[in-house]
Amino acid sequence: MLNFFQSGRMMAIVERDLRKFFRSPALMVAAMVFPLVQLIVLGNAFGGKIKDAKMGIVSHDTGPQAIRVIEALRAVQSNARTFQPIVYSDEQAMVAAVRRGDLNAGLVIPPQFSRDVYAHARPHIGLVLDNTDNFMTATFEDQLTQLVEALNQPEVQPRVVQQTALQVVELYPYIEYMKYLLPGSITLAMFVSVMIGGGIVYIDDKARGVHEGYLVTPITKLELVAGLNVAGALKAMGAGIVLTLLGSLIAGVGSTFQLANLLWLFLLIAATSFAFISMMFVMMVRVSDPLIPRAVFGILNTLLYFPSGAIYPIQAFPKWLQWIAWIDPFTYSVRGFKAVLLKGVGIAAIWPDLLYLGGFAMVAFALSTLLFKRTL
Amino acid sequence: MAQHAIQVVDIVKRFGNFTAVDGVSFFVEEGEIFGLLGPNGAGKSTLIRMMTTLLDITSGTAIIEGADVRKDPDRARRSMGVIPQAMTSDGDLTVWENLSIYSKLYGIPAADREKSIDELLELVDLNQWRDAPARNLSGGMRRRLEIARGLVHRPRIFFLDEPTTGLDPVSRVAVWEMITSIKHKRNLTVLITTHYMDEADRLCDRIAIVDHGKLVALDTPRALKSSIPGSSVIEAQFLQPPAGWQQTLEKLAAVNSIQPEGADMYRILTDDGSKTTTALVEAAVRSNVVVKTLTVQSTTLDDVFVHYTGRQLRDQMVDSPLYVSPVAWGK
Ligand SMILES: Nc1ncnc2c1ncn2[C@@H]1O[C@H](COP(=O)(O)OP(=O)(O)OP(=O)(O)O)[C@@H](O)[C@H]1O
Ligand SMILES: [Mg+2]
Numbered sequence: 036m037l038n039f040f041q042s043g044r045m046m047a048i049v050e051r052d053l054r055k056f057f058r059s060p061a062l063m064v065a066a067m068v069f070p071l072v073q074l075i076v077l078g079n080a081f082g083g084k085i086k087d088a089k090m091g092i093v094s095h096d097t098g099p100q101a102i103r104v105i106e107a108l109r110a111v112q113s114n115a116r117t118f119q120p121i122v123y124s125d126e127q128a129m130v131a132a133v134r135r136g137d138l139n140a141g142l143v144i145p146p147q148f149s150r151d152v153y154a155h156a157r158p159h160i161g162l163v164l165d166n167t168d169n170f171m172t173a174t175f176e177d178q179l180t181q182l183v184e185a186l187n188q189p190e191v192q193p194r195v196v197q198q199t200a201l202q203v204v205e206l207y208p209y210i211e212y213m214k215y216l217l218p219g220s221i222t223l224a225m226f227v228s229v230m231i232g233g234g235i236v237y238i239d240d241k242a243r244g245v246h247e248g249y250l251v252t253p254i255t256k257l258e259l260v261a262g263l264n265v266a267g268a269l270k271a272m273g274a275g276i277v278l279t280l281l282g283s284l285i286a287g288v289g290s291t292f293q294l295a296n297l298l299w300l301f302l303l304i305a306a307t308s309f310a311f312i313s314m315m316f317v318m319m320v321r322v323s324d325p326l327i328p329r330a331v332f333g334i335l336n337t338l339l340y341f342p343s344g345a346i347y348p349i350q351a352f353p354k355w356l357q358w359i360a361w362i363d364p365f366t367y368s369v370r371g372f373k374a375v376l377l378k379g380v381g382i383a384a385i386w387p388d389l390l391y392l393g394g395f396a397m398v399a400f401a402l403s404t405l406l407f408k409r410t411l
Numbered sequence: 412m413a414q415h416a417i418q419v420v421d422i423v424k425r426f427g428n429f430t431a432v433d434g435v436s437f438f439v440e441e442g443e444i445f446g447l448l449g450p451n452g453a454g455k456s457t458l459i460r461m462m463t464t465l466l467d468i469t470s471g472t473a474i475i476e477g478a479d480v481r482k483d484p485d486r487a488r489r490s491m492g493v494i495p496q497a498m499t500s501d502g503d504l505t506v507w508e509n510l511s512i513y514s515k516l517y518g519i520p521a522a523d524r525e526k527s528i529d530e531l532l533e534l535v536d537l538n539q540w541r542d543a544p545a546r547n548l549s550g551g552m553r554r555r556l557e558i559a560r561g562l563v564h565r566p567r568i569f570f571l572d573e574p575t576t577g578l579d580p581v582s583r584v585a586v587w588e589m590i591t592s593i594k595h596k597r598n599l600t601v602l603i604t605t606h607y608m609d610e611a612d613r614l615c616d617r618i619a620i621v622d623h624g625k626l627v628a629l630d631t632p633r634a635l636k637s638s639i640p641g642s643s644v645i646e647a648q649f650l651q652p653p654a655g656w657q658q659t660l661e662k663l664a665a666v667n668s669i670q671p672e673g674a675d676m677y678r679i680l681t682d683d684g685s686k687t688t689t690a691l692v693e694a695a696v697r698s699n700v701v702v703k704t705l706t707v708q709s710t711t712l713d714d715v716f717v718h719y720t721g722r723q724l725r726d727q728m729v730d731s732p733l734y735v736s737p738v739a740w741g742k
Contacts (some may be wrong), residue, residue, distance in 0.1 A: 047515035051508075058503040058544070217516065244497025248560070251493040252516040253464050253485045411465050 048262025078213025091141035098149025218372030219345025228274035233267035233315035234328035271308035306392035313399035422471035433624035446615035492561030503545030517564035551582030608712035641680030652702035
């Protein structure tokens with residue numbers, strides 16, 4: 036084993052790949068630009084706070100508690116400007132306006148409200164939502180829950196136009212969408228780098244005859260596959276590190292730059308890179324047509340990135356998609372990065388992810404070495 | 412039994428049910444330059460790839476410097492240098508880096524590496540280009556880099572698959588001169604394929620002609636030339652010759668055989684070039700036939716090639732193959 040790691044032949048393959056990489060880094064830069072653009076565009080397109088949404092108010096109570104609620108809403112209007120309250124006298128007319136889309140939501144303060152508050156008899160406020168727009172709905176619920184909590188916590192009970200109503204419970208401080216996206220973007224950068232470095236460049240080299248040159252030397256299968264994997268993983272790690280640092284600055288994730296977190300992030304980047312490159316090799320080890328890695332690029336991206344929880348929570352998936360998420364190394368990588376970047380937790384939270392990624396890498400590496408043909 | 416440098420016995424390569432190499436046997440002696448000729452698709456590269464461990468052998472044996480390619484591929488690999496038909500050097504790396512990577516792949520100890528690369532650069536005359544990226548080299552220089560690359564581990568046997576294809580005539584001569592000089596300096600046995608008969612004639616000690624995966628002739632260039640009928644070739648084109656003109660030509664003095672080549676062009680093999688030419692011109696004058704062009708040549712290896720393989724240019728008649736090796740792309 037020691038002998039193997041000292042193998043000059045394996046290191047020669049690594050050296051060649053890295054030299055080539057630094058000579059023409061255009062491809063790799065492109066690999067990093069894609070996730071960055073995605074982070075910035077998606078982060079801004081979906082991450083913005085809602086402003087000036089219209090909310091109808093019908094108050095059946097004229098007591099002091101009802102007035103407090105309405106005043107609090109007016110305060111939101113003049114500060115955060117999330118919504119603009121419009122007072123209705125007729126509840127039916129307001130619900131109809133929500134249905135038509137003239138209002139984004141409606142608030143109903145029941146007749147007994149002030150009395151219930153004083154009597155501690157579970158006071159209720161009704162919220163009428165148009166839940167065809169998830170994001171808007173969530174924003175309203177969120178804002179009102181906060182608001183009502185501030186008003187000595189009467190319950191908000193959403194009564195929804197179509198059907199469902201969710202009680203939103205956030206464990207961590209409010210996370211902007213761009214921050215939520217960052218773990219996925221870092222993982223994506225490593226994936227694109229592996230796709231190019233381990234997929235496209237590998238098959239192109241093969242087609243150009245570079246491998247024919249390798250195969251006439253006494254290099255062993257293991258040395259060759261290991262060399263190509265190590266080189267690909269190092270390139271992916273480079274992409275991962277750059278994206279972590281740059282992305283954290285762009286998305287404003289300060290916890291990245293704490294010493295302990297840097298270590299956990301590095302471990303995650305290394306484990307993800309090895310898992311990805313070995314996965315790519317298993318897929319490409321018998322391929323010789325340069326079109327194939329290009330053709331499967333988009334499919335793989337969709338198949339691995341979207342189900343990973345990078346842009347939408349896994350818990351919302353149907354069963355079959357959860358199964359993909361379950362084996363997808365992307366999932367574990369994204370989860371690990373989320374734990375460190377968004378929740379600030381360390382090894383205690385990420386060790387299962389590291390374990391999965393490491394195990395995945397080893398299985399895939401063994402498999403690709405077995406499948407590798409030492410002839411043309 | 413004295414050991415041959417290369418010993419190939421009844422070697423066969425099948426791709427599916429297509430037989431690319433069909434039971435070829437030959438020896439190459441130490442120090443020989445052995446030429447492998449044949450039309451496109453004859454199986455030359457396939458043959459070399461089997462000898463150099465790049466392709467699995469379907470049946471038969473290949474022994475390189477005493478090492479059976481199938482049983483002891485590593486020992487075989489160490490004793491041979493291989494320049495495949497495709498360029499295997501890396502355009503992004505410099506000349507020196509290309510050689511250095513290969514030294515490492517062959518496990519040359521670090522202490523010897525520098526010196527041996529310097530020697531090689533001297534040998535192929537690329538010393539002043541050592542730090543240039545390989546992609547900036549001209550075709551001929553790139554080939555010389557490939558040659559140096561194949562020699563980093565001081566092999567005894569050198570395989571070259573079409574090293575001069577695509578080069579201009581001057582670079583071609585330069586490459587061949589380099590190969591012969593290196594062969595002497597390093598005591599190499601060389602097996603080479605080419606499509607240029609004049610090169611093969613001048614430089615090879617012995618030549619094997621392969622067609623349809625079979626060995627059709629094997630001898631020294633001189634012996635091959637005298638093995639075909641006729642010592643000269645006349646090529647003549649006529650303006651509207653009368654019917655039966657070919658029969659008239661066949662009856663001319665010293666004629667051995669005639670091949671019509673279309674457009675009233677004939678290729679005449681003769682034992683006596685001048686005698687037949689005189690008779691031909693006389694016959695043309697007699698029958699009022701205009702001679703458009705006329706060339707006389709003593710037999711060359713081209714004629715040998717045409718004699719053994721039938722056509723001078725072969726349209727690849729392979730039914731569109733299901734799989735084309737990517738290595739063959741862009742050829
Ligand atoms: N991997 C392969 N699968 C199927 N057929 C193949 C494969 N490699 C080569 N062949 C076929 O085997 C035959 C011999 O090919 P080969 O490359 O050995 O010819 P060659 O003599 O080197 O020709 P050229 O002068 O064009 O280089 C060709 O008909 C080719 O199509
Ligand atoms: Mg060939």
